Amino acid sequence: MNQKERMLAGLPYKAWLDGLREERMENKLKIHKYNQLRPDEEEKIEELIRSILGKAGKDVHIEAPFHCDYGSNIEAGDYFYANYNCTILDVGKVIIGDNVMLAPNVSIYTAGHPIHPDSRNSGYEYGIPVTIGNNVWIGGNVVINPGVTIGNDVVIGAGSVVTKDIPDHVVALGNPCRVVRQIVEDDRKYYYKNKEFDVQDYR
Numbered sequence: 457m458n459q460k461e462r463m464l465a466g467l468p469y470k471a472w473l474d475g476l477r478e479e480r481m482e483n484k485l486k487i488h489k490y491n492q493l494r495p496d497e498e499e500k501i502e503e504l505i506r507s508i509l510g511k512a513g514k515d516v517h518i519e520a521p522f523h524c525d526y527g528s529n530i531e532a533g534d535y536f537y538a539n540y541n542c543t544i545l546d547v548g549k550v551i552i553g554d555n556v557m558l559a560p561n562v563s564i565y566t567a568g569h570p571i572h573p574d575s576r577n578s579g580y581e582y583g584i585p586v587t588i589g590n591n592v593w594i595g596g597n598v599v600i601n602p603g604v605t606i607g608n609d610v611v612i613g614a615g616s617v618v619t620k621d622i623p624d625h626v627v628a629l630g631n632p633c634r635v636v637r638q639i640v641e642d643d644r645k646y647y648y649k650n651k652e653f654d655v656q657d658y659r
Contacts, residue, residue, distance in 0.1 A: 463547055464529070468570075468580040471547070483508065483527045491520040513554065518542060525567070533590070538562065548583030548602065553590035559614065561597045568602045589624070609639060 460476055462469035471477070490504045506512050508527035513534035522542050524530060529546035533554035540560045544550055548566030566583045570576045584602035588594075592606055595614030600606070605621045612618060613629025613636075622628045626635045644659070645652050 463583055464549070466548060466582060466584050468582055470579050471581060472579075479528075480525055483525065486527065487523060490522065493520065495520075512536075529566075532556075539596075546583075547581070549585040551585065551587045553588060553592065553608070555591045556588055556594075557592070558594045559596035559598070562594050562600075563598070564600045566602050595629075611639070 457465070457467070459469045459471075459474040460479075463471075463476070471480075486504065486508050490501070490508065493501055493504070505516065505518055508524070509516070509530045509532055510528040511531035513532060513536065515534060516532050516536045518536075518538040519540045519542070521540065522538065524544040525546050527546065529548065530544055530550045530552070532552045533556065535555045536552055537556075538558040539562075542558055542561075543563045545563075545565045545567040550564055550566060564586055566586050567581060568584065569581050570578075582602075586600055586602065587605040588600075589606060589608035589610065591609045592612075593610075594600070594606075594612045595616065597614055598612050598616045598618065600618045604618050606612065606618065607622055607624035607626075609625045610622055611627045612622070612633060613627065615631070616629045616633040617631040618628075618633040620632065622633065622635065625639045627637050627639060628635045630636075647653050647658070
């Protein structure tokens with residue numbers, strides 16, 4: 457196995473070997489260009505983000521500035537939206553489902569380093585995939601750590617640090633992030649806390 461194959465297999469690898477440094481530089485140049493585009497250059501924005509991501513469904517939008525390592529290891533489903541200052545360290549795969557929204561300053565980390573200083577100083581690092589299900593809203597300033605799977609129909613509260621898997625149909629928050637309650641049918645009629653919709657076309 458070369459170092460890229462080791463990286464994508466979740467094995468210890470060295471990030472400067474076997475063309476990985478060059479791949480990151482190629483992506484950095486694309487990211488730099490993306491982040492410098494005028495907001496009204498919508499066609500160029502669309503074209504470039506699709507050349508950065510490994511897979512992009514319909515209606516995918518990421519606000520600048522955006523940062524990632526490779527881009528090619530990110531797969532985004534339909535109707536994906538990421539607000540300002542999204543950072544994805546995609547040395548491992550990042551799989552994002554349909555109808556996912558990221559608030560500002562969300563960081564998704566697949567990358568990590570050994571705990572012991574001697575092992576860490578050897579230069580080996582690792583990437584463990586992150587998976588986000590369908591119909592997920594990630595609040596502002598959330599950090600998602602390597603190896604985490606977030607289920608379907610989940611809300612992650614702002615400022616959370618997600619270190620473990622989150623099941624379907626829940627609200628979870630905190631540091632470390634924990635499930636605080638289920639999402640139930642009665643939640644449908646509220647748009648914020650105890651404030652009810654005054655329109656009928658939200659359903």
